Amino acid sequence: MLHIVNKSPYADRALDACLARLTEGAALLLIEDAVVAALADGAYAAKLKGLDVYALGPDLEARGLAAKPLCAQVVDHAGFVDLCVTHPASHSWF
């Protein structure tokens, strides 16, 4: 299962809700405002540690965060598509 979150965890509980229900083999993709959770020095780094986490590059770049230390693998839009097709299903936590 690919889990997709698009809201900042500092403003919305979607990421926490998702993290509480991840199962073995799941991947997490942070897009739009949720990319703020990918900062390695942020409060969510510890919660994301050990998970298969991705962040959408253009959303990091747009927010000036692409060069910061991250706790997620950066993917572009093609990588987003790859994640969608390599997982049997996706779950958007909007």
Added chain:
Amino acid sequence: MAHKKILFVARKAPYGQSRAPEMLDALMVAAAFDQQVHLAFLDDGVFQLVKGQSAEAIGHKPFAHAFEELDDYDIEHLWVERESLAERGLSESDLMAAVTLLDRAEMAQAMAEADLVVSA
């Protein structure tokens, strides 16, 4: 068309947005096309099932009664997460329909096993 296991996930309280009635429309369509439809309520979504709602009091069209009629669509299980209820001071007796309580780990497993997850 192959039968898919479609899981509708309700995580939002009713009336703030129109997600709940829209989800009901979508899941009835899915069920009408003989898909295997499941419905899960977690986080604030559990408030959608509270009995005694009066949508008219705030000028909304009532929809909650539809949850009691899902049997007619062969939607047998309304899955409700036990922890979400407890965190909000609710219990099974506050809910209108016969539900199946799942703990958080069981809910996570149910979501992982779906072919298609629709967030509502």
